[in-house]
Amino acid sequence: MATLADVAKRAGVSVGVVSRLLNGDDTLRAREETKQRVRAAAAELEYTPNYAARALRKSRVGVIGLAVHDASNPVYSEIIAGAQAEATKAGYALMLSDVDALATDDERFKRFVSGGAIDGLLLQRAGTSADALVSKIASGEVPTVLLNDHTRGAIGSVAVDDYAAARLAVSHLIELGHRDIALLQVDGPRSRATRRRKGWADALEAAGLEARASRVFRGGHTAEQGYRGMSELLMEPTLPTAVFAANVLSAVGALSAAYDRDVQVPDGISLVGLHDVFVADFLQPRLTVVRLPLFELGARAVTLLLSQMENEPARHESIQTPEPVMVLRASTAPPARH
């Protein structure tokens, strides 16, 4: 409630001095005694700068937007946490939002960004038309970076190594002795799906195995879609001995589908998921999974965004460390003899 003017009056100086002192302007050359007086006055009045006034003056509000599909997806929460941490460190607040909600009322969203309500946007795409709309509106007005995605041009992006992760998962299965390994493919941005599929294919081929298109099924990125994909897979005349689900939630659904069809995991079929979330450790059997540095993904995305806000060029960044790691649990085992 106290304003700069109040502090200035109480300290017997002008507002200019107070502003510069409190903002750590080192070109300010003031007597130490004056500084003390100002600081004391500010403390006594519990002075807090007004955000709106500062934003108006600097045309920078200090908030960055983070738009995802389905904020309840536990995979995102780690990304969000990373972004949150990094944003806070830089003095920014994070504003979480739902892509589809934004796209529904795109006029409002447009006013929002061009009215200066956010200084930049982090966007998680899923390949829908809502994405395209939101990304077009935002990138025309504020710096934008895509999460776990790949792009050129004015939009930045940062991604984890999905290819390595997929390859790691499939290699693990191969080491266990599997030779017929199916893929439950994600959908969403092409690049993401492609990278994971390539990891699967390359791991297979490196072991002299064939990556057959007939062993690729749609897994989507929800438990329900995973359930459906796995159900289709289980109707094949001859079953693969292992499955790599390119998304945890679809692995959760896949597990449930196997259970419903009386196919034992891992005895009848092995299953590996991509990304680790808490539920993976509470399923029956506990899900083996490969973990990717999602927290870092969120953090680095805001670092990149901040740099774009400083007029650095947009670029793509790939996170190589920490490396993907296998989290061995109970859903994989050597294939049954026959």
Next chain:
Amino acid sequence: MATLADVAKRAGVSVGVVSRLLNGDDTLRAREETKQRVRAAAAELEYTPNYAARALRKSRVGVIGLAVHDASNPVYSEIIAGAQAEATKAGYALMLSDVDALATDDERFKRFVSGGAIDGLLLQRAGTSADALVSKIASGEVPTVLLNDHTRGAIGSVAVDDYAAARLAVSHLIELGHRDIALLQVDGPRSRATRRRKGWADALEAAGLEARASRVFRGGHTAEQGYRGMSELLMEPTLPTAVFAANVLSAVGALSAAYDRDVQVPDGISLVGLHDVFVADFLQPRLTVVRLPLFELGARAVTLLLSQMENEPARHESIQTPEPVMVLRASTAPPARH
């Protein structure tokens, strides 16, 4: 980028007229022809009001804060969605945050609220000291309402009928023939835990059964805590035939614990959880659960908060409709004969 002044100039009128017209001030009596001209100018220049300037002038920023513990908890996502929808409808943006993060840097948080960065706060407490701190800081500065909690005084609150839900769950178990039903108690705000426990006890007593304190175990509100609580329960010399877990996540953990101890659900023991989340439908067995109107909880909380922002008194609101409903799945069955 275009300002009010730009629009005014182009339309050949003063800024006052433009402002009042665009804000739908009906005391404005302008010629229809003038209005047209202004609207046309605004459209051509793609005028969008500047948020910071408006906020500064009206000392109202148009954002409300929502602080929860662990935003990844799927139980919250429905509450958040409800709040989001209602806030958007009223022209407010929602800013999601983590209670513990706020409490960690409480100085910053204080500056944040008293600097006018949010107009009001929705707070989900869990009974920690972080809650107390955040709630004290916030309520001293902006209208505050608690989510699924109960309070008096200057802070408002809105709750769903936890008591009825607990009672419903336990009654279901009793109808199935169970006579020895344990409770996996939540922790968190006293009122919430108490309401659920009372529902359990009353349902039991209404059926002439005894609500023994020795049948109450700590279930917490995470899968891990539920796992531990259930593990303790399973070490009892004589086991109950059914368990009511006063939280879904703790039910998820409980199920996992039963599996690890080779206790079959529902054959060896029946299990009901409180609140429905997507994973409940993908566990083995699928979890029977009682569903509460969480979306409404979020929406009504926003409504209440907005009214408090209009200087209405803070009050407590209890959501009675829609009523709690049983979602029957596969984790409950009649008790085994012996």
Next chain:
DNA sequence: CTGAAAGCGCTAACAA
């Protein structure tokens, strides 16, 4: 070393 003042874009009260 410190003060004065302009101005960010908008709203609302008051004039004309």
Next chain:
DNA sequence: TTGTTAGCGCTTTCAG
């Protein structure tokens, strides 16, 4: 029916 203007709280340039 429309115009003028003060001022929200802050930062920053320019004087002194």
